[in-house]
Amino acid sequence: MYSSKTSERKLDHINICLQEDVEHIALSSGFEEVFFIHNAAPELSIDELSLTSRMLGRSFSYPLAIAAMTGGHPATEKINRTLAEVAESLHIPLFLGSQRAALERSDLADTYRIARKAAPSAFIVANLGASQIVGEDGVKLAERAVDMVEADALAVHLNLLHEAVQPEGDPHYKGVLEAISKLVENLEVPVIAKETGAGISKEVASALLDAGVSAIDVGGAGGTSWAAVEYYRSQRSGDFFYARLGKSFWDWGIPTAVSICEVRSAVPEGFPVIATGGVRSGIDVAKALALGANMAGMALPLLRAYFRGGKKAVLDELSCVIEELKVAMLLAGAKSASSLSEVPLLVVGFTAMWLKARGTLRENVKIPW
Ligand SMILES: Cc1cc2nc3c(=O)[nH]c(=O)nc-3n(C[C@H](O)[C@H](O)[C@H](O)COP(=O)(O)O)c2cc1C
Numbered sequence: 001m002y003s004s005k006t007s008e009r010k011l012d013h014i015n016i017c018l019q020e021d022v023e024h025i026a027l028s029s030g031f032e033e034v035f036f037i038h039n040a041a042p043e044l045s046i047d048e049l050s051l052t053s054r055m056l057g058r059s060f061s062y063p064l065a066i067a068a069m070t071g072g073h074p075a076t077e078k079i080n081r082t083l084a085e086v087a088e089s090l091h092i093p094l095f096l097g098s099q100r101a102a103l104e105r106s107d108l109a110d111t112y113r114i115a116r117k118a119a120p121s122a123f124i125v126a127n128l129g130a131s132q133i134v135g136e137d138g139v140k141l142a143e144r145a146v147d148m149v150e151a152d153a154l155a156v157h158l159n160l161l162h163e164a165v166q167p168e169g170d171p172h173y174k175g176v177l178e179a180i181s182k183l184v185e186n187l188e189v190p191v192i193a194k195e196t197g198a199g200i201s202k203e204v205a206s207a208l209l210d211a212g213v214s215a216i217d218v219g220g221a222g223g224t225s226w227a228a229v230e231y232y233r234s235q236r237s238g239d240f241f242y243a244r245l246g247k248s249f250w251d252w253g254i255p256t257a258v259s260i261c262e263v264r265s266a267v268p269e270g271f272p273v274i275a276t277g278g279v280r281s282g283i284d285v286a287k288a289l290a291l292g293a294n295m296a297g298m299a300l301p302l303l304r305a306y307f308r309g310g311k312k313a314v315l316d317e318l319s320c321v322i323e324e325l326k327v328a329m330l331l332a333g334a335k336s337a338s339s340l341s342e343v344p345l346l347v348v349g350f351t352a353m354w355l356k357a358r359g360t361l362r363e364n365v366k367i368p369w
Helices: 005-019 074-090 100-104 110-118 138-148 160-164 176-186 202-211 226-237 240-248 256-266 282-291 300-332 338-342 349-358
Strands: 034-036 053-055 058-060 064-066 124-129 153-158 191-195 215-217 273-275 295-298 345-347
Touching (some): 005 074, 005 226, 034 282, 064 300, 074 110, 074 300, 100 110, 100 124, 138 153, 153 176, 226 240, 256 273, 256 282, 273 282, 282 295, 282 345, 295 300
Parallel strands (some): 153 191, 215 273
Antiparallel strands (some): 034 345, 053 058
16 A cells, blocks of 8 residues: 555664664674763752753753654654654654655655644754755755754754665765755755764764754764664565675664764864764763763664553653763762763773774863873
8 A cells, every 4th residue: 555665664664673683783882981980979969950951042851852763654653743742741852754755755744744743842853864965856855854844953864874785775975065065055944964873973074064064963883773774674575685785784883972072073162962873871871961962862762662652651761861861960970961071081992992093082081091
């Protein structure tokens, strides 16, 4: 009944993310190599901590975002409605999944529009892939995606790895930076550049800054691996060539903790950096902020929570993350989420080596050498 291949792929992705181990294995997010120096006497009470956050001219109750995931298949409408209701009630941003499916088939637009209906005042981020905006129609497509959900910003996802390891992929990025600049010039909303699990380097962050983006979501390695998802999809369809590619690139990328430092080192103070990719607890959120991010987001854990127990389970998951963040702030001696960026950190192992080799150590970060 639903013939669109893009739409069917959306459902395959969700099912695989629910049924298989799709996270990086050999490469972690790096957060486990980042340590706060425990503060036994911080002169703080847990109830005086401020978790509010600001980004792109808006205030949020927490430095947390629902990362881009879905829309584009009729079965995803309920998921987006639930995620939007959660974003509205917690006053946190909602990043929608790629709207390509609805640009190809207008009857799928409601699977995204539901988000604005369910979250009239939330900060909603529209989403398109870099492959879609390269080309003459880029600006028009982006305007349609933004209008579809009355979005407050547009995220352009840079998912070259994912495009390269899937049979239907479009790994052609020639002109991508110019296409992003055109969007920046023509759209009425800010443009956010995001990766989807392989991370952003300082060089790419500089180029994106020159292209005029208003924020960067590092989308680092260590969480959901799109090469892993495509490995399973190709295995299931008997496509051994692409299964091999997916397996080979399963652990490719820049770990999230590293990518936060790379991007932060390339952008001015105050430029919003969002951390997604393997953020799995409030302690990870605290570490992401201490490394220089302004906000952290989760995708896979919220999708799995939704399928475990709907809206209540998503809210429960986020309540745990918020409480973990509060306790981490207390024990690190940070009164506000924004002051986490000044808290001393010790970084060890592979992550420390990477930061040193690339010259991306921040002042509050110490390494063993
Ligand atoms: C089921 C699923 C679908 C996703 N779809 C999109 C998408 O359409 N557009 C996008 O920019 N990122 C998408 N992502 C990537 C996430 O936004 C995020 O950057 C990445 O999954 C890393 O976060 P995680 O480890 O918490 O899952 C998706 C992630 C998941 C799990």
